[in-house]
Amino acid sequence: MHQLKQYSVAETLEKDLGDPLDPNNIMSFKQVVDIDETEEFPHSQIEWLYNWKLQHYYVPAECGGEFTSFEEFVAFVRVLSRRDQTIGIAFTTLFWSFITWMSGSDEQKQKLANYIKNEQGTMCLGYSEREHGSDLVGGDLTAKKVSGGYILNGEKWPINRATISGISYILAKTAPEGGAKCLTLFMVNKRELDPEKYYNLPKILTHGIRASDMSGIGFKDCFVPDSMRLKNEGDGLEIALKGFQITRTLCAAFSLGAADTALRTTLNFASKRIVYGKTVFDLPQPRQTLVDAFLDLLICDCETIGSARGFHVVPEQFSVWASVVKYFVTTQLETMINNVYVVLGSRFYMREEHDWGIFQKVLRDNSIISMFDGSTVVNLHALILQLRPLTKYRSRRKSNTMAEIQGRLETIFSLEKPLPTFTPTELELFGRGIDDPLQGLEIALQQLEDLKQTSDLDEQVLENLLQLGNLVLEELDNHDQLIANSKFEYGHDQSPELFEIAKKYCNLHAAAACLHMWLYNRTILGDFFAKGEWLVLSLHRLLRTIRHLPYCLSEIYVENTAQELLKLYKEDKLFSIVPFQLAQSQSPEDKPYATSGLQLKA
Numbered sequence: 028m029h030q031l032k033q034y035s036v037a038e039t040l041e042k043d044l045g046d047p048l049d050p051n052n053i054m055s056f057k058q059v060v061d062i063d064e065t066e067e068f069p070h071s072q073i074e075w076l077y078n079w080k081l082q083h084y085y086v087p088a089e090c091g092g093e094f095t096s097f098e099e100f101v102a103f104v105r106v107l108s109r110r111d112q113t114i115g116i117a118f119t120t121l122f123w124s125f126i127t128w129m130s131g132s133d134e135q136k137q138k139l140a141n142y143i144k145n146e147q148g149t150m151c152l153g154y155s156e157r158e159h160g161s162d163l164v165g166g167d168l169t170a171k172k173v174s175g176g177y178i179l180n181g182e183k184w185p186i187n188r189a190t191i192s193g194i195s196y197i198l199a200k201t202a203p204e205g206g207a208k209c210l211t212l213f214m215v216n217k218r219e220l221d222p223e224k225y226y227n228l229p230k231i232l233t234h235g236i237r238a239s240d241m242s243g244i245g246f247k248d249c250f251v252p253d254s255m256r257l258k259n260e261g262d263g264l265e266i267a268l269k270g271f272q273i274t275r276t277l278c279a280a281f282s283l284g285a286a287d288t289a290l291r292t293t294l295n296f297a298s299k300r301i302v303y304g305k306t307v308f309d310l311p312q313p314r315q316t317l318v319d320a321f322l323d324l325l326i327c328d329c330e331t332i333g334s335a336r337g338f339h340v341v342p343e344q345f346s347v348w349a350s351v352v353k354y355f356v357t358t359q360l361e362t363m364i365n366n367v368y369v370v371l372g373s374r375f376y377m378r379e380e381h382d383w384g385i386f387q388k389v390l391r392d393n394s395i396i397s398m399f400d401g402s403t404v405v406n407l408h409a410l411i412l413q414l415r416p417l418t419k420y421r422s423r424r425k426s427n428t429m430a431e432i433q434g435r436l437e438t439i440f441s442l443e444k445p446l447p448t449f450t451p452t453e454l455e456l457f458g459r460g461i462d463d464p465l466q467g468l469e470i471a472l473q474q475l476e477d478l479k480q481t482s483d484l485d486e487q488v489l490e491n492l493l494q495l496g497n498l499v500l501e502e503l504d505n506h507d508q509l510i511a512n513s514k515f516e517y518g519h520d521q522s523p524e525l526f527e528i529a530k531k532y533c534n535l536h537a538a539a540a541c542l543h544m545w546l547y548n549r550t551i552l553g554d555f556f557a558k559g560e561w562l563v564l565s566l567h568r569l570l571r572t573i574r575h576l577p578y579c580l581s582e583i584y585v586e587n588t589a590q591e592l593l594k595l596y597k598e599d600k601l602f603s604i605v606p607f608q609l610a611q612s613q614s615p616e617d618k619p620y621a622t623s624g625l626q627l628k629a
């Protein structure tokens with residue numbers, strides 16, 4: 028496979044963290060499960076990451092750091108999360124710094140960069156309140172203007188790293204009468220506050236990510252200087268919503284890491300456990316479940332990596348794209364983890380026994396990803412509000428629009444192409460109906476047609492792809508028709524049906540992302556990727572949730588995909604369209620999961 032340099036940070040981090048199956052390693056499954064049992068914050072692991080200087084990759088190059096692309100970022104957050112989402116999430120609250128990179132003054136940026144790089148500084152996001160979760164405008168924490176600053180009063184809860192962090196991004200009400208301009212965002216530096224005027228709330232006991240600093244923060248007549256305000260009074264909601272466009276997309280990396288471990292640890296079992304004289308992996312139904320899980324990862328990869336690159340090319344489209352990724356990837360992989368636990372059998376529920384009980388921890392930890400940073404319904408709702416403009420824009424595309432979309436799609440999806448620097452100032456609250464991946468679907472179909480002239484592709488694969496691709500187009504046309512004829516309202520009282528329609532839009536979006544990813548990278552991501560059988564199976568998998576299709580398109584494609592999955596597993600490579608090298612396992616003596624005696628009793 029061609030070496031893509033944007034994956035080298037992740038590969039090096041992987042190597043240095045070592046095999047997670049070796050209990051002596053800093054973030055081994057044994058260590059992270061032990062930490063989870065104590066529920067104590069993982070200080071040593073976080074310090075290890077700071078000493079490795081990973082924090083530099085959270086600071087953009089123009090602010091003196093090493094961050095250059097979201098694609099690179101997603102890859103190394105995935106590496107952290109495949110070992111432990113608790114640590115991955117705890118360290119990655121650093122990413123809230125993007126609020127400052129996006130909206131801070133030069134002085135604020137400089138101060139923050141220094142704090143992160145040289146003082147092991149970190150931050151938390153204080154948006155939610157006990158009485159007002161998703162309803163940011165309904166918040167009660169107030170900031171009253173006084174000479175030289177503001178007086179804060181109120182509490183934020185539940186907040187990850189509220190206690191163990193130096194900076195809190197606090198969304199406060201500056202206009203009691205409400206409205207879109209009633210909020211102001213502060214980058215509150217605790218070290219510069221009167222310690223008598225703020226307090227931390229007790230640790231919250233959670234179902235998963237138990238070792239997190241899950242707490243809250245409160246202010247009582249607390250003075251914060253004007254220098255801690257981001258942009259202008261009243262700009263808080265706009266900054267918050269634009270910041271979410273960045274972080275919601277990146278949440279996908281947490282899910283991808285967890286899903287890799289869920290699948291890998293299940294394979295570890297299924298390839299060794301003997302039932303009825305053969306391995307679990309050799310039974311048709313579990314084999315299909317594991318192949319489907321692998322396909323889910325590949326599909327989510329196309330959507331996530333596409334969006335991570337898309338940020339650099341079309342930031343103005345992310346009011347749509349971020350909602351699609353946050354909804355689709357996190358829920359698809361949550362379901363995938365639930366599907367594979369059936370194959371792992373009873374061990375999925377045990378807090379020891381198989382790979383130190385990492386699966387049950389993954390299951391618990393991962394279930395928060397689709398909830399925080401805007402829950403599933405909040406993201407679908409945000410998408411619903413844009414469905415009509417999306418449909419209108421699509422119906423008005425002209426040939427020059429298509430040519431522009433094609434140019435952008437190529438930069439977004441060609442992994443070898445350099446990306447422009449991310450410009451957060453170009454994020455928009457509403458994307459004016461533009462959504463390149465789906466609006467460029469006809470371009471992909473034409474590219475498939477053109478491939479008929481080349482000889483390197485299996486004719487049947489191409490035929491399948493054309494058929495399935497045209498079904499995606501048919502479904503998209505139906506969708507547009509439905510939206511055009513529907514009663515559409517702004518606000519929160521959206522019909523349950525519209526939520527289902529929005530889900531379907533996300534599904535079609537993922538199908539388009541898979542097509543583009545394959546078309547632009549056919550020759551650089553290895554033979555398995557190039558052959559396209561996985562793409563046939565993936566499109567079929569996505570379409571099957573929308574319309575009636577035969578259960579199986581090709582047993583040969585399934586078998587070849589199963590073989591690829593086993594190969595990646597044996598070679599310790601990431602389950603991904605970019606299967607980079609993971610830390611090599613020392614291949615401990617393969618432990619059988621049953622003796623024949625036990626089998627007879629079962």
Ligand SMILES: Cc1cc2nc3c(=O)[nH]c(=O)nc-3n(C[C@H](O)[C@H](O)[C@H](O)COP(=O)(O)OP(=O)(O)OC[C@H]3O[C@@H](n4cnc5c(N)ncnc54)[C@H](O)[C@@H]3O)c2cc1C
Nearest residue numbers: 152153154155160161162185186187395399400404405408
């Ligand atoms: C472990 C954990 C970590 C967290 N970390 C942070 C953090 O660091 N910073 C932070 O600010 N917050 C954080 N949160 C808070 C989290 O973002 C909120 O819990 C989330 O926004 C949902 O809020 P809520 O549960 O209060 O639900 P509510 O807003 O009270 O909503 C209740 C229910 O109403 C329905 N609903 C809400 N909106 C809509 C809609 N538009 N359309 C249809 N139905 C809707 C849904 O069913 C929803 O579950 C964290 C939460 C947890 C559990």
